[in-house]
Amino acid sequence: MADKPSGLVQGTLDMLILKTLELEAIHGYGIAVRIEQVSKGVFQVNPGSLFPAFRRLERAGWLKSEWRDTENNRRAKYYLLTAQGRKQLKGETREWARQAAAIARILEAES
């Protein structure tokens, strides 16, 4: 059963985008769909936050973009991870795991 869509936890969109691009280059719509599918519909990213994030990540040097033909023979801007982006993803993932574990410990603590 798909959960109701909910807002992203603040500051996690960048990490999700980097993670989505870890294996292959994808275009903007593909990234939005992938995030929605993999999260089983919990996260829906709208273009108004997705595209600004692309620009931000590109400027930070974590993403590169290039125009390629899509599977239906149209041109689309594909995003791919740079070496720096890969490093950033690793760091953010580690940090996230640490924080999530800490929060879980607090919530599960018997009072």
Add this chain to the structure above:
Amino acid sequence: MSLLRNLAGGLRGLFRKAQVEREMDEELRGYLDAAMNEKVRRGMTRDQALRAARIEMGGAESVKEQIRAASWESVIETLWQDLKFGLRLLRFNTGLAAAAILSLALGIGANTAIFQLLYAVRLRTLPVKNPQVLARVAIDHRDSASGTFSNRYSDLTYAMWEQIHTQQQGFSGIFAWGPTQFNISPAGEVHNVQGLWVSGEFFQTLSVEPALGSLLLPSDDQQECASAGAILSYPYWQREYGGSPM
């Protein structure tokens, strides 16, 4: 590295604006198309799908605005637009603008002039070694003192100075000075310049170094001007002698 890329991207946004905008348009159109095709595949009609996709996207212009806002060059762009807008408003209201600019100019000018005066008179310290330890010796209630005081800076008579000079122990050095005018013209028309009579310790006490030549020493301080000499101030030397070492 990433700073450089950020800078380059921003400059491209500023100077190749049309191209950047075109790419943005194309990218968003592609997104819309892809979203629409997906909905058609799930069974919507083309019209329904297009409308649904547009609603999801929430207005291409506002998305573009958000993308622009994610980069630093948008700040410059906004500033530039504000500036243009401000100037246009000023042109609407020429009289008021002129009055405002004029009063600003006068205000700033007056403040600068007052500060310059204050700086020269009060704030700037003398260009000597330890200006903060300089002190002036003077008679407290001069009204009841006797002696001839001939100019503005007369504090002591020569007799008093002689006593203080030989007996004072409060200062590491002490000197006397008095303003005067010298007529430096050898003949004909009088040519007066401002000068100071100084005692022999003047330059030593102030720790002033000469730009050229030597300064007066305490040993030059003899009665009857037995070994008279003069020191030129730097501006006077430059002005009257062209800075030549003579």
